Amino acid sequence: MRKQRIDMLLLSIVCLIVLIGAFVLFSASIGLISRSDKSMYDIILKQLFLGVVFGFILLFVFSKVPYEFWRRVSLPLFLFSVALTLLVFAPKIGFSYGGAKRWLNFGFLSLQPSEILKFGFVAYLASWLSSRKTNVSSFKLGFLPFLVMIGVLAVVLILEPDIGTLGVIMITAGALFFIGGGKFTQLGSLVFLCVGLVAVLAFLKPYVMSRVLVFFNPLLDPQGIGYQINQSLIAIGSGGIFGKGFGMSIQKFSFLPEPIGDSIFAVIAEEFGFVGSVFLIGIFLAFLFRGFQISKSAPDDFGRLLGAGIVILIVGQSFVNMGALVGILPLTGLPLLFISQGGTALAITLAEVGILLNISKFSR
Numbered sequence: 001m002r003k004q005r006i007d008m009l010l011l012s013i014v015c016l017i018v019l020i021g022a023f024v025l026f027s028a029s030i031g032l033i034s035r036s037d038k039s040m041y042d043i044i045l046k047q048l049f050l051g052v053v054f055g056f057i058l059l060f061v062f063s064k065v066p067y068e069f070w071r072r073v074s075l076p077l078f079l080f081s082v083a084l085t086l087l088v089f090a091p092k093i094g095f096s097y098g099g100a101k102r103w104l105n106f107g108f109l110s111l112q113p114s115e116i117l118k119f120g121f122v123a124y125l126a127s128w129l130s131s132r133k134t135n136v137s138s139f140k141l142g143f144l145p146f147l148v149m150i151g152v153l154a155v156v157l158i159l160e161p162d163i164g165t166l167g168v169i170m171i172t173a174g175a176l177f178f179i180g181g182g183k184f185t186q187l188g189s190l191v192f193l194c195v196g197l198v199a200v201l202a203f204l205k206p207y208v209m210s211r212v213l214v215f216f217n218p219l220l221d222p223q224g225i226g227y228q229i230n231q232s233l234i235a236i237g238s239g240g241i242f243g244k245g246f247g248m249s250i251q252k253f254s255f256l257p258e259p260i261g262d263s264i265f266a267v268i269a270e271e272f273g274f275v276g277s278v279f280l281i282g283i284f285l286a287f288l289f290r291g292f293q294i295s296k297s298a299p300d301d302f303g304r305l306l307g308a309g310i311v312i313l314i315v316g317q318s319f320v321n322m323g324a325l326v327g328i329l330p331l332t333g334l335p336l337l338f339i340s341q342g343g344t345a346l347a348i349t350l351a352e353v354g355i356l357l358n359i360s361k362f363s364r
Contacts, residue, residue: 006063007360010290014059014338014353017283018052018346021339023246028259028267029341031252043260043341050343055350062354067362070355071302074120074127081120084113085156102160111344114157114165118172118313119352121153125173126305129180133301136181143186146177147193154197163201163208164332168320170194172312179308180301215330228263231255232325235266236277243273260341262333265322281322288315291356297363307359310352 029043070077087104088094095103102112128149135141150173157166170190178187202209210225222230235251238244249270252259259267269277288311295307314337321336323329335342337349 005361006357007290007294010287010294010353010360011357013283013287013290014350017287017338018350020280020283021346022048022052024264024268024271024339025260025341027247027249027271028252028264030247031249031254031256031259031267034253046343047341047346051346051350054343055347058347058351059354059357062351063357065355065358067298067303067306067355067358070123070306071127071130074124078120078124081113081117082152082156085117085160088113088160102162109344112342114160114162115345115348117153117156118165118169119310119348121149121169122172122176122309122313123306125149125176126180126302126309129176129305130301133181136177137183137186139186142182143177143189146173146182147190149173150190158201161205164320164334167194167332168313168317168334171316171320172309175312175316176305176309180305211330215327218327228257229325229327229331231257232263232266233327235263236269236326239270239273239277241274243269243271243276246271262321262331262335262340263325264340265325265336268339269325284315284318287311291315294356294360298359299362303359303362307356310356314349314352 025047026044029038029040032038032043033040084104088102093104093106095105102114104111104113128145129136132142137143150170153169154166157163157169174187174190177190178184198208198212202212214220214226214229218226218229218233220226231251235249235256238251244250249259249267251270252267256263256266258264265277265280268280272279291311291314292308295304295311298304298307317334318337320329320332321334321340324331324334335345338346
């Protein structure tokens with residue numbers, strides 16, 4: 001049965017997160033502007049126009065596109081997103097930031113192609129799983145091809161390197177494979193393989209080993225590899241129960257690396273305290289709950305898996321970001337979706353919400 005309207009509750013939740021993000025980004029950007037040559041235009045106006053305005057235009061357009069369209073284009077979209085990600089290694093187009101080649105520069109626009117890769121993979125995996133049905137739990141026809149797909153993405157993202165994005169994709173892929181009919185033992189095998197991969201990367205790549213060591217001992221080298229997590233914990237702890245108040249963060253001025261990027265949750269915790277942090281987490285949980293309700297009511301397996309994949313992708317990355325800053329997960333460098341600076345990331349995330357809203361127009 002076709003609904004007459006998109007799900008207004010989900011849209012309201014998203015609008016609330018984006019509104020909170022705009023205010024928090026404004027506050028966090030003051031700290032960065034005070035110690036760099038960036039201007040308010042570089043941070044706020046670009047985020048508002050490229051991220052919020054263009055993002056909501058994409059949300060509106062994609063909410064009108066029948067979600068079945070993404071099944072038809074899932075394979076070419078996935079292949080295109082892989083090719084686009086490989087372009088980061090092309091001279092003059094790909095460029096490095098923070099020691100990793102994760103960005104493309106087209107002059108008028110810079111973007112991180114892994115944002116498109118994440119959705120491209122989720123769309124293709126949803127299509128692939130929905131076409132396999134009872135064969136998903138088969139090792140030869142289901143689990144083995146699934147591992148090959150994961151392996152291709154792992155090679156591409158390790159070469160950048162972008163271990164954080166790979167982790168989010170692994171979480172989303174594992175959850176979708178299980179929802180699509182995979183066995184619990186296969187999910188356990190995937191977890192075992194992921195732990196093994198982290199161990200190998202820690203042995204081969206010093207920066208991975210550094211993050212693992214700091215995760216187990218945050219006080220290790222507090223002025224070096226442990227600097228970010230220590231400054232984040234100081235900011236979060238100094239916020240107390242109710243916080244210092246909007247705009248009153250001290251850590252954002254001289255201490256927090258990337259206060260408008262992956263450290264922005266620490267600014268939120270310092271200014272709004274434990275209560276504000278729990279409120280934000282509650283909003284993401286509301287998005288998770290409502291998103292799963294929408295995906296569960298989809299009329300077919302593809303809609304169910306695509307909707308669930310989008311929800312897990314967004315909430316999974318957001319919780320990985322927040323979990324890393326409070327010390328329960330290793331630091332990944334991933335932004336807090338809807339809130340951290342990144343116009344293209346926000347626009348793509350809102351486009352994904354638009355697809356979820358289109359799924360909400362249908363129910364069994």
